[in-house]
Amino acid sequence: MGLKKSKDKTKAKHSKKTIISLxxxxxxxxxxxxxxxxxxxxxxxxxxxxDMDYRFNWDFVGFQNFIDIAHDFLIGMVIKNTLVYVGFxxxxxxxxxxxxxxxxxxxxSERSGTFFRLIWMLPRLxxxxxxxxxxxxxxxxxxxxxxNSVRExxxxxxxxxxxxxxxxxxxxxxxxxxxxASFGMILFTSAIKSIPRDYLYAASVDGAGWFFKVRKVIxxxxxxxxxxxxxxxxxSLLTSFEYILIITDGGPVFSTxxxxxxxxxxxFENFRFGFGASLSLILVIIGLVASLIYLKIFKFKEMxxxxxxxxxx
Amino acid sequence: xxxxxxxxxxxxxxxxxKIKNTIVIIILLVISLPIILSYLWLVLNSFAxxxxxxxIPTKFTLEHWRFLIESVKGYPNIWQVTLNTFIVAIMVMLxxxxxxxxxxxxxxxxxxxxxxxxxxxxxxLHSFPSVSLLVxxxxxxxxxxxxxxxxxxxxxxxxxEIPWGAWIMKGFYDQLPWEIEWAGTVDxxxxxxxxxxxxxxLVRPGMAVTAIFGFLSGWSEFIFINxxxxxxxxxxxxxxxxxxxxxxxxxxxxxxxxxxxxYMIPTLVFYFFANKYLLQVNITGTKG
Numbered sequence: 001m002g003l004k005k006s007k008d009k010t011k012a013k014h015s016k017k018t019i020i021s022l023x024x025x026x027x028x029x030x031x032x033x034x035x036x037x038x039x040x041x042x043x044x045x046x047x048x049x050x051d052m053d054y055r056f057n058w059d060f061v062g063f064q065n066f067i068d069i070a071h072d073f074l075i076g077m078v079i080k081n082t083l084v085y086v087g088f089x090x091x092x093x094x095x096x097x098x099x100x101x102x103x104x105x106x107x108x109s110e111r112s113g114t115f116f117r118l119i120w121m122l123p124r125l126x127x128x129x130x131x132x133x134x135x136x137x138x139x140x141x142x143x144x145x146x147x148n149s150v151r152e153x154x155x156x157x158x159x160x161x162x163x164x165x166x167x168x169x170x171x172x173x174x175x176x177x178x179x180x181a182s183f184g185m186i187l188f189t190s191a192i193k194s195i196p197r198d199y200l201y202a203a204s205v206d207g208a209g210w211f212f213k214v215r216k217v218i219x220x221x222x223x224x225x226x227x228x229x230x231x232x233x234x235x236s237l238l239t240s241f242e243y244i245l246i247i248t249d250g251g252p253v254f255s256t257x258x259x260x261x262x263x264x265x266x267x268f269e270n271f272r273f274g275f276g277a278s279l280s281l282i283l284v285i286i287g288l289v290a291s292l293i294y295l296k297i298f299k300f301k302e303m304x305x306x307x308x309x310x311x312x313x
Numbered sequence: 314x315x316x317x318x319x320x321x322x323x324x325x326x327x328x329x330x331k332i333k334n335t336i337v338i339i340i341l342l343v344i345s346l347p348i349i350l351s352y353l354w355l356v357l358n359s360f361a362x363x364x365x366x367x368x369i370p371t372k373f374t375l376e377h378w379r380f381l382i383e384s385v386k387g388y389p390n391i392w393q394v395t396l397n398t399f400i401v402a403i404m405v406m407l408x409x410x411x412x413x414x415x416x417x418x419x420x421x422x423x424x425x426x427x428x429x430x431x432x433x434x435x436x437x438l439h440s441f442p443s444v445s446l447l448v449x450x451x452x453x454x455x456x457x458x459x460x461x462x463x464x465x466x467x468x469x470x471x472x473x474e475i476p477w478g479a480w481i482m483k484g485f486y487d488q489l490p491w492e493i494e495w496a497g498t499v500d501x502x503x504x505x506x507x508x509x510x511x512x513x514x515l516v517r518p519g520m521a522v523t524a525i526f527g528f529l530s531g532w533s534e535f536i537f538i539n540x541x542x543x544x545x546x547x548x549x550x551x552x553x554x555x556x557x558x559x560x561x562x563x564x565x566x567x568x569x570x571x572x573x574x575x576y577m578i579p580t581l582v583f584y585f586f587a588n589k590y591l592l593q594v595n596i597t598g599t600k601g
Contacts, residue, residue: 018423021505025419026431029412029475036472037438040449047449056455097344108337116341118588119348125580127533129554130573134351136558137566144566146350149367178348232440239442242536246555260444267448268540276448283445291440295433 044284047277054271065278074254074262082258084169085176085244086237093177094233095226098184103214105185106192117189120182132246135175139164168248168256175243184229191225192218224298231294239283259283359571377567381575385568387560388553389545398532398549401463401470402579405531406524408471409478413523414516416475417482418508422494438476447540454541461544466537474530478523485519486512522590525583532579550576 051061069075101120105113123131138146141162148160164171195218203213219226241261244250250257250265257265260283267276342349354368359377361370384390420432450469451460459465489512497507513520535551542548548556554572557565 017504018425022419022423022425025415025423029416029479032412032468032472032475033434033438035453036450036469037441037443037446039453040446043449043452044446047452056452101341101344104337104341108334108341112334112338116345118584119345121588122352122584123348125529125584127551127576127580128535129551129558130355130577133554133558133569133573134355137354138347138351144364144367146347146354146367153366174347235440235442239445241444245536245539246558263445264447264540267451273448273452280445280448283442287442287445288437291437294440295436 041284041288044277044281047274048281050274050277052273052277056273061274065275068275069278069282074257077254078257078259078262081169081254081256082238082260085172085256085258086234088173089176089180089237090230090233092173094180094184094237095229097177097181098229099188099222099226101181101185102188102192103218106189107210113189117182117185120178120185123179124182128242129246131179132175132243135171135243135247136164139171141165164248165252168252172244172248172256175247176237176240179243180233180237183233184225187225187229188222191222195221228294228298231290231297235287235290239287355570355574355577358566359574362567377571378575380568380572385557388556389548391553391572393546394548394550394553397463397547398551398576401467401534401549402528402531404463404467405470405474406527408467409474409527410520410524412471412475413478413482414513414520416479417484417516417519418486418512420479420483421486422491435476435480439480443473444536447536451540460541461547463542463547465541466534467531469537469541470531470534471527474527478527481523482516482519485516489515525587525590529580529583 048065049060049062050058051064052058101116105116126134137144140146140148141160141164143149143152143160145160147163151158151161199217199221200213203217208216239260241258241264244256244258244261245264248256250261259279263276263279263283266272266279350368357368357370358364360373360375362374362376363370363372365371380391420428420435454460454465454469457465459468493511493515494507497511498504502510533551534549535555538549538552539555542552550572554569554576557569557572
């Protein structure tokens with residue numbers, strides 16, 4: 001009884017000092033989060049029910065925007081582009097290439113491995129406009145671009161190729177993939193390094209070759225990292241459009257217009273804020289639901305244990 | 314009989330390890346070629362007036378760097394733009410550092426109602442793609458009269474990075490044994506004094522990480538500037554370069570590469586001198 005009572009007491013009230021310091025410590029962050037996360041989420045919902053344009057009038061139109069989305073003449077193409085963009089970037093680069101890079105860089109000396117991993121971190125660190133410029137140069141339609149220079153070097157005087165106009169989606173996937181791969185690479189590398197050497201020696205003693213070791217020993221142990229990368233990167237690819245905006249701006253003729261960029265164009269080029277908000281609401285919902293599911297799957301609860309000791313002074 | 318038998322190792326068996334290493338390195342070089350070549354081009358082209366095969370410089374020049382002394386026609390003064398970029402980067406860094414070193418401590422050491430909810434929220438926000446809120450954020454900034462203002466960009470940027478930063482800082486505080494704090498209180502410090510005199514100096518590595526990434530993310534910001542800044546005088550370098558890229562009057566790779574290189578100076582300084590953080594720190598806070 002006595003014990004229970006005292007427990008209730010500590011739970012019921014914090015000391016005045018603690019409350020004040022908590023307010024000081026957490027207050028600024030919480031206020032900013034309320035203004036730039038919570039308010040925008042609520043506003044997105046509210047705006048999606050209006051047909052707000054550049055005059056910023058709140059005219060509620062119910063679910064008209066969502067009906068319009070369903071009948072939009074571009075929406076089919078936008079969905080197709082989004083799926084192609086997310087699917088291919090994820091499969092070939094963010095997972096595929098990331099695995100290849102982490103496997104290769106861990107099978108050579110630590111120094112050379114780190115050297116190559118650092119090279120792959122450079123795109124991630126580069127400001128997006130500069131990074132975009134590099135890809136614009138690689139696929140430049142004149143003979144000054146990298147691709148056309150190499151062709152000239154190999155085949156002599158050939159007609160320069162306008163790869164960017166002919167295969168814009170390939171360029172977009174490459175550009176995003178070269179940044180995206182480093183995320184998985186880092187995660188997979190540290191996982192591979194933590195695999196006990198005995199496992200690999202045992203496999204070697206049993207006569208396993210490199211491919212066998214990768215398939216039967218390493219990959220099964222990387223299951224969680226691969227799942228996490230897939231989950232996390234699907235979400236960030238779905239909503240990212242920065243490099244696309246810089247490199248093709250959705251063109252030519254909407255061939256690289258993905259959902260997030262379509263939202264952006266509607267809101268900030270056509271000033272259809274209501275319509276843009278409904279488009280982004282769909283992304284917001286996907287984002288929130290997915291984040292919550294990830295929390296469940298990846299047992300983040302374990303990461304938020306109570307502090308071991310509480311000095312309530 | 315057995316002893317007299319000679320083991321004949323083939324060339325491949327003798328040098329197996331070396332051959333394997335060489336092959337792996339060659340494969341890695343080939344896959345990394347687009348990165349290596351394009352960054353090489355960025356540097357070489359900014360100092361060359363003629364390039365053979367697009368990448369081999371044949372004539373040295375400083376002509377492309379003229380933008381540092383005289384403004385490019387139709388574009389604002391480069392130093393004004395650089396100053397703007399610097400203000401954004403520094404303010405994002407300072408505010409983020411200030412907010413997250415306090416928040417991280419409270420999350421790591423205080424037991425309070427709502428702590429769990431707060432940590433869960435941080436984790437959700439951490440993986441939640443904030444760009445999808447852009448339309449609503451425009452309305453928020455407009456209401457606060459912060460469109461066209463660097464302060465709008467700074468506050469927004471800081472807000473979006475807080476979940477990441479607070480989580481990183483919390484991790485650094487978590488690593489410190491509670492005995493340190495305890496010893497401090499026994500010595501007669503109040504909890505706040507312990508925080509300032511004992512804990513803060515001990516999480517300096519965490520603060521360095523937060524500061525570096527905060528600075529670089531402010532320095533590199535593009536989408537928000539592109540969306541919320543309409544006035545040339547408030548441009549930052551990323552918007553300036555985007556302007557030159559999209560300019561149909563000239564596809565001037567000389568100018569573009571030299572401005573880009575100029576823009577990348579802080580990034581490269583960090584890349585070459587502090588890259589030990591790069592491969593260790595949790596990178597989930599950045600784009601990709």
